[in-house]
Amino acid sequence: MKIQERYRERVKHPAKVLQFGEGNFLRAFADWMIDRSNKTKGTKIGVTVVQPLAGGLVEMLNDQDGLYTVFENGLQSGELIERHTVVEAISGGINPYTDFEAFLATARELSYEMVLSNTTEAGIVVNAADRYEDAPQSTYPGKLTRWLHERYKAFEGSVESGLVILPCELIEANAETLKTCIMTYTELWKLEEGFVKWLNQANHFCSTLVDRIVPGYPRDKVESLEEKLGYEDKLMIETEPYYLWVIEADAAVQAKLSFDDSLNIVFTDSLFNYRTRKVRLLNGPHTCMVPVGLLYGVETVKEAVTHDVVGAYVHQVMHDEMIPAVPMDNDALAIYAEEVLDRFKNPFVKHQLMSIALNSHSKYKTRVLPTIKEYVVIKACLPKKAVFALAAMFRLFKGDIGGQKIDLKDDAEILALHESLWSQYDQGVITLENLVETLLGDESIWGENLNQMTGLTALTTTYLTQIVDQGMVSALGALL
Numbered sequence: 461m462k463i464q465e466r467y468r469e470r471v472k473h474p475a476k477v478l479q480f481g482e483g484n485f486l487r488a489f490a491d492w493m494i495d496r497s498n499k500t501k502g503t504k505i506g507v508t509v510v511q512p513l514a515g516g517l518v519e520m521l522n523d524q525d526g527l528y529t530v531f532e533n534g535l536q537s538g539e540l541i542e543r544h545t546v547v548e549a550i551s552g553g554i555n556p557y558t559d560f561e562a563f564l565a566t567a568r569e570l571s572y573e574m575v576l577s578n579t580t581e582a583g584i585v586v587n588a589a590d591r592y593e594d595a596p597q598s599t600y601p602g603k604l605t606r607w608l609h610e611r612y613k614a615f616e617g618s619v620e621s622g623l624v625i626l627p628c629e630l631i632e633a634n635a636e637t638l639k640t641c642i643m644t645y646t647e648l649w650k651l652e653e654g655f656v657k658w659l660n661q662a663n664h665f666c667s668t669l670v671d672r673i674v675p676g677y678p679r680d681k682v683e684s685l686e687e688k689l690g691y692e693d694k695l696m697i698e699t700e701p702y703y704l705w706v707i708e709a710d711a712a713v714q715a716k717l718s719f720d721d722s723l724n725i726v727f728t729d730s731l732f733n734y735r736t737r738k739v740r741l742l743n744g745p746h747t748c749m750v751p752v753g754l755l756y757g758v759e760t761v762k763e764a765v766t767h768d769v770v771g772a773y774v775h776q777v778m779h780d781e782m783i784p785a786v787p788m789d790n791d792a793l794a795i796y797a798e799e800v801l802d803r804f805k806n807p808f809v810k811h812q813l814m815s816i817a818l819n820s821h822s823k824y825k826t827r828v829l830p831t832i833k834e835y836v837v838i839k840a841c842l843p844k845k846a847v848f849a850l851a852a853m854f855r856l857f858k859g860d861i862g863g864q865k866i867d868l869k870d871d872a873e874i875l876a877l878h879e880s881l882w883s884q885y886d887q888g889v890i891t892l893e894n895l896v897e898t899l900l901g902d903e904s905i906w907g908e909n910l911n912q913m914t915g916l917t918a919l920t921t922t923y924l925t926q927i928v929d930q931g932m933v934s935a936l937g938a939l940l
């Protein structure tokens with residue numbers, strides 16, 4: 461039996477949320493919370509999911525009538541948690557690459573009140589080549605601008621047609637950045653002043669911080685879980701019990717977001733401390749452990765943090781380099797860091813390091829590079845273990861581990877650049893120092909030339925040389 465057959469009697473709620481992104485995180489985070497609000501508070505919020513890239517899960521999601529199971533497994537306040545929920549909040553999905561008119565048609569439905577997104581750190585960008593007439597535009601902000609303009613025209617700029625826009629991408633001031641991109645598109649496309657006025661006066665762009673570890677599809681347990689459930693579910697998700705959603709919003713916006721009060725949602729006038737702590741001490745260690753752990757031969761987060769050597773590396777990079785670089789009380793940060801390590805050790809969740817490797821360069825830029833810069837200011841030297849992760853990432857993007865090809869996912873231009881550089885190195889055309897200089901100097905990746913940071917090129921080259929010549933086991937042993 462399939463999940464949609466088991467729950468064929470479920471009632472779909474009116475479409476109130478337009479969501480860009482159908483990946484594991486949003487479905488186990490925001491959609492899970494919306495579903496809980498619907499069931500406990502009777503909010504009756506339906507979600508329409510838009511597939512942001514040409515390849516995605518919308519077809520599979522529609523095949524299952526928007527239904528899927530979320531498993532929460534782990535320890536919470538010392539209590540063992542093992543529970544599951546069938547999320548029924550998603551009413552349907554749209555692929556704008558195959559049916560752009562269906563995507564635009566949702567803009568002409570007044571019922572929508574909110575826009576959600578999680579298109580990764582690389583998603584909130586402008587492509588100057590995007591045109592208003594494209595079907596669809598290449599970027600998420602481009603698609604959203606076109607959709608918002610369609611809505612503006614349909615309802616003649618009425619205040620009632622405005623929305624609360626909640627980006628969940630893990631970048632600083634994500635709402636402000638998204639709005640800046642939209643304004644750039646309005647200029648590129650020469651959209652009318654009335655539309656800009658409506659954007660500013662009728663819509664609320666609210667920055668958010670999201671926190672939940674979502675490993676995703678429990679591939680190694682699917683058969684036993686489906687046997688236990690009594691139905692087939694190709695979109696089931698495993699996550700930890702812990703979650704936190706921090707939203708920067710005033711009282712007027714809070715009133716519009718009618719979530720269940722018992723949910724761990726915090727409204728604030730400043731995300732700074734929440735974001736800095738989480739990005740630096742949870743996402744930062746994640747990003748550092750991925751290339752180091754994979755090249756060492758471990759595959760999951762739990763394996764990495766409990767491994768004698770890799771685990772020591774993760775603990776040291778957090779306590780020796782990341783905590784000193786965060787402008788907050790270090791004792792409190794140390795407690796938070798240990799809580800994070802306990803979450804990483806969740807025995808029930810198998811979080812694959814390769815899944816975290818997605819868009820590694822933008823993640824390193826957002827999650828680790830600020831730590832390096834702050835550390836240099838405070839300590840007047842480079843944080844060696846964080847830089848070691850940068851060198852390990854460059855080696856990982858050669859595309860193999862121990863001669864075995866791996867499937868890396870990142871920006872196509874970044875993948876092509878690595879392929880070209882490593883090919884030239886293998887042929888003896890360039891040195892590792894040339895390779896590092898080229899990568900660190902690519903402003904399209906970093907937004908700046910990192911070769912200008914004193915000592916970074918030399919130290920990264922030293923570590924990359926050790927990893928290439930001696931292997932990760934020897935190189936990491938020497939570092940520690």
